[in-house]
Every structure is written in structure tokens, then in C-alpha cells.
């Protein structure tokens with residue numbers, strides 16, 4: 545763990561049309577820690593997560609105020625492309641979304657569009673698959689379509705695709721919600737292992753998952769950050785009554 549802030553949002557407000565979805569968000573995520581974002585459906589967790597890697601750039605009705613930063617880099621500054629941002633801030637989605645291509649090509653593609661020299665790519669693909677605990681299962685069938693892998697394997701492939709680009713941050717939006725308990729346990733083990741090299745922010749509805757994986761937890765409600773503390777404090781000694789009621793399962 546360290547006190548160095550890797551990712552932050554300052555005075556952020558976000559509207560979709562006339563509806564304000566994020567309100568006065570001030571939040572920071574320390575380097576090499578896992579932070580879980582929890583809160584009832586519709587409170588803005590995904591919207592906040594997606595803001596960091598500029599997923600709203602193409603939504604004509606989205607209006608964003610405030611500042612998002614990676615270290616001291618303004619993520620919305622003029623001249624900084626989405627591809628540049630996403631090579632440093634990777635994302636893994638709720639539903640595994642491999643390209644309809646081979647296992648190998650799923651990882652190779654990102655390397656190619658980021659101009660990684662051709663000769664380096666096979667080694668990077670192998671390392672990314674090893675790092676994602678998938679290599680032993682797929683090493684003899686790298687040319688097989690990725691869509692034939694199991695759901696859990698596909699999600700680990702998506703994590704491999706993200707880590708291949710050596711991002712500094714990995715954003716995860718309910719990465720296990722479509723998986724069975726065994727696959728979920730594997731991904732959670734992987735997430736905890738990855739924090740040595742990455743800063744991780746994970747949106748989850750699974751309270752046990754937050755407690756098993758996250759150093760810090762953020763509770764959001766109606767577009768606001770209500771409480772942000774160590775995971776132990778959020779679940780066992782919450783300061784805010786709303787947080788207490790939510791983690792006890794009284795609503796949401």
C-alpha cells in the first residue's frame with residue numbers, strides 16, 4: 545500500500561440531458577490499492593467509473609463538469625486521445641466481451657493499435673495470459689475462437705487484454721456478476737494478486753466481494769459519495785446512517 549494518489553475526480557457533476565446523475569464528487573484512489581464502489585442500483589457508480597476512461601465522450605446528452613486526473617494528468621485535456629487514456633486506464637465490463645476472433649488475436653489487437661513492435665507481441669500475449677491465470681488452460685489452443693471459452697475464461701481473457709497494455713489503473717464494472725461461484729473466486733483471487741502492479745477500482749453489488757477484495761470502499765447514494773473509508777470501517781463501523789442501513793441490507 546502507499547499514500548500516493550493515482551486517480552482522482554474533483555468537483556465533478558454530470559448530467560444526462562436534464563438529469564443530474566453525479567453530484568459534487570470529490571474522490572481519490574490510492575496507488576496499488578483496490579477500491580470497491582457500492583450503492584443501490586442507479587446511484588451513479590458505473591457512470592463515475594466510466595468517466596475516468598472517457599466512455600461518455602460519444603454520448604451527446606452527457607455534460608460533465610469538474611476534473612478527472614491520473615497522477616497530475618488531466619484526463620480530459622485537449623489533445624489527449626481516448627486511445628492514450630485507455631492505454632493507461634484499462635476497463636473490464638460486467639459481461640465478458642471478447643472480440644469474435646481467436647484467443648491470441650483478442651490480446652494482439654490492442655498491441656497492434658498501440659503500435660507495439662510485432663516481434664514483442666507473442667511474448668506480451670503469453671505474459672498477459674499467465675498474469676491472468678489463463679495460460680495453462682489455453683496455451684495449446686491460442687487460435688481457437690475466444691467465444692468458445694467458458695464465461696469465466698472469457699472474463700479472464702478480458703483481464704488479460706487489459707493488462708497486456710500495461711495500464712496503471714484497471715476499472716472493473718461488476719466483473720463477476722455473470723459468473724458462477726467457482727469462476728468468481730478465481731477472478732477475485734486474480735484481482736487481489738493484480739493490485740501489486742495496478743490500481744484497481746471495482747463496482748460491485750456483492751458485499752462479500754467488496755469485503756474479500758477491497759482495501760477501501762466507497763458508498764454512493766443518489767449520485768453522491770456518502771462515505772469513503774477502509775472496507776472494515778464501511779462494513780463494521782460505518783459513520784453514516786445511510787451506509788449502515790445499506791450494508792445491513794435494509795435497502796438497495
Ligand SMILES: Nc1ncnc2c1ncn2[C@@H]1O[C@H](COP(=O)(O)OP(=O)(O)OP(=O)(O)O)[C@@H](O)[C@H]1O
Pocket residue numbers: 560565583584585586587588589590591592603605
Ligand atoms: N448514457 C446514458 N444516458 C442517459 N442516462 C443514463 C446513461 N447512463 C446511465 N444513465 C442513468 O444514470 C443513472 C445512473 O446510472 P448508473 O449506471 O451509473 O448507476 P449504477 O449505480 O451503476 O447502477 P447499477 O448498479 O444498476 O449498474 C441512472 O438513472 C441511469 O438510468
